Amino acid sequence: MAKFTEDTKRRLDALIARYPTSQAALLPALWVAQEVYGGWLPPEAMQEVADHLGVPASDVAGVATFYTMYNKRPVAHHRIEICQNVACMVNGADELIGYCERKLGIHAGEMTPDGSFSVERVECLGACCHAPALMVGSTYYESATEQTIDKLIADLANMPSESVHPPQSQMPEQGEF
Numbered sequence: 802m803a804k805f806t807e808d809t810k811r812r813l814d815a816l817i818a819r820y821p822t823s824q825a826a827l828l829p830a831l832w833v834a835q836e837v838y839g840g841w842l843p844p845e846a847m848q849e850v851a852d853h854l855g856v857p858a859s860d861v862a863g864v865a866t867f868y869t870m871y872n873k874r875p876v877a878h879h880r881i882e883i884c885q886n887v888a889c890m891v892n893g894a895d896e897l898i899g900y901c902e903r904k905l906g907i908h909a910g911e912m913t914p915d916g917s918f919s920v921e922r923v924e925c926l927g928a929c930c931h932a933p934a935l936m937v938g939s940t941y942y943e944s945a946t947e948q949t950i951d952k953l954i955a956d957l958a959n960m961p962s963e964s965v966h967p968p969q970s971q972m973p974e975q976g977e978f
């Protein structure tokens with residue numbers, strides 16, 4: 802069932818107006834769709850984007866499946882994304898991921914049965930100077946330790962989701978610069 806409201810369409814139109822072609826607005830449009838669909842992009846979301854932008858559905862699917870920041874399956878309320886690249890790896894990322902897995906009782910790439918948390922290995926978060934680094938939603942945690950994980954999970958357990966709103970989806974609409 803279609804989920805784009807009139808407000809969603811207005812947001813997309815404002816994005817389209819910022820680019821020379823509607824196809825060029827595909828990336829930010831997918832962020833909006835991901836937000837509207839609760840943090841992921843089912844086929845209906847991609848179809849709605851294709852219909853509104855007037856681009857082939859295959860183009861939308863191609864872009865959405867290429868980039869890992871677009872989720873192709875339902876996601877946890879709180880996604881703990883831990884960098885596994887070199888700087889973080891040599892500073893204990895693997896141990897941190899293992900600790901997080903044991904604490905939540907899941908493996909990296911899985912979510913807890915209640916959908917509250919997931920642990921994910923991700924590529925460089927751009928915080929190499931303060932490795933190991935992790936992210937939850939748009940918040941960075943640098944020089945992370947097991948104590949960081951303990952506090953994070955305790956704090957997030959009682960908080961609403963922030964992971965479904967990536968920072969890019971909060972870009973100002975046209976005229977708000």
Ligand code: FES
Nearest residue numbers: 884889926928929
């Ligand atoms: S290597 Fe982990 S943030 Fe860059």
